[in-house]
Amino acid sequence: xxxxxxxxxxxxxxxxxxxxxxxxxxxxxxxxxxxxxxxxxxxxxxxxxxxxxxxxxxxxxxxxxxxxxxxxxxxxxxxxxxxxxxxxxxxxxxxxxxxxxxxxxxxxxx
Amino acid sequence: xxxxxxxxxxxxxxxxxxxxxxxxxxxxxxxxxxxxxxxxxxxxxxxxxxxxxxxxxxxxxxxxxxxxxxxxxxxxxxxxxxxxxxxxxxxxxxxxxxxxxxxxxxxxxxxxxxxx
Numbered sequence: 372x373x374x375x376x377x378x379x380x381x382x383x384x385x386x387x388x389x390x391x392x393x394x395x396x397x398x399x400x401x402x403x404x405x406x407x408x409x410x411x412x413x414x415x416x417x418x419x420x421x422x423x424x425x426x427x428x429x430x431x432x433x434x435x436x437x438x439x440x441x442x443x444x445x446x447x448x449x450x451x452x453x454x455x456x457x458x459x460x461x462x463x464x465x466x467x468x469x470x471x472x473x474x475x476x477x478x479x480x481x
Numbered sequence: 482x483x484x485x486x487x488x489x490x491x492x493x494x495x496x497x498x499x500x501x502x503x504x505x506x507x508x509x510x511x512x513x514x515x516x517x518x519x520x521x522x523x524x525x526x527x528x529x530x531x532x533x534x535x536x537x538x539x540x541x542x543x544x545x546x547x548x549x550x551x552x553x554x555x556x557x558x559x560x561x562x563x564x565x566x567x568x569x570x571x572x573x574x575x576x577x578x579x580x581x582x583x584x585x586x587x588x589x590x591x592x593x594x595x596x597x
Binding site: 373375380407412413414415416417420460467468469470471472473474 | 485517585587
């Protein structure tokens with residue numbers, strides 16, 4: 372049972388444009404959400420997070436939006452840069468356990 | 482900083498042998514360490530949570546006798562895959578937390594295990 376889903380396995384975006392990565396979840400008890408970036412053969416690197424009591428959190432080029440009624444969160448990257456090419460995982464926490472989505476491979480086209 | 486290392490980064494072994502993977506927090510003391518595994522094109526799945534000096538807590542479906550976890554110090558946790566079989570081939574990743582909050586986990590680079 373995949374409680375955190377990323378329905379787009381891949382996404383290609385032109386450099387300089389906005390990248391939008393989406394994530395849906397089913398467990399309404401999740402109280403904290405995170406986005407991680409992962410390069411091949413490396414562990415995930417934390418990007419940005421959001422508490423369930425907020426609907427937006429911004430950090431530089433990265434913004435995470437949370438829509439609790441729709442059980443949906445998204446990561447916006449603007450402007451997109453070639454170094455942003457990686458696999459992005461959303462993750463959610465409940466009872467101190469981290470549940471990951473299946474990941475979206477983002478490719479930034481120069 | 483918060484650096485987590487894993488050793489080895491990759492290992493190939495014969496079926497039936499045991500393999501030990503180390504996870505170290507290099508510049509902080511890790512209250513809790515986690516072990517995940519990732520199959521190709523799938524998400525990271527939590528296997529177990531370990532606290533220093535106590536027995537690990539395993540997730541449902543993870544065999545504790547097959548995946549032995551030892552968390553002997555605040556900077557080292559080990560995962561031993563006993564009597565490895567080809568279906569155990571996977572990417573194993575550990576993470577560690579600095580304090581009481583599990584919200585911020587620092588991940589190691591992972592270990593690629595291939596069982597022949």
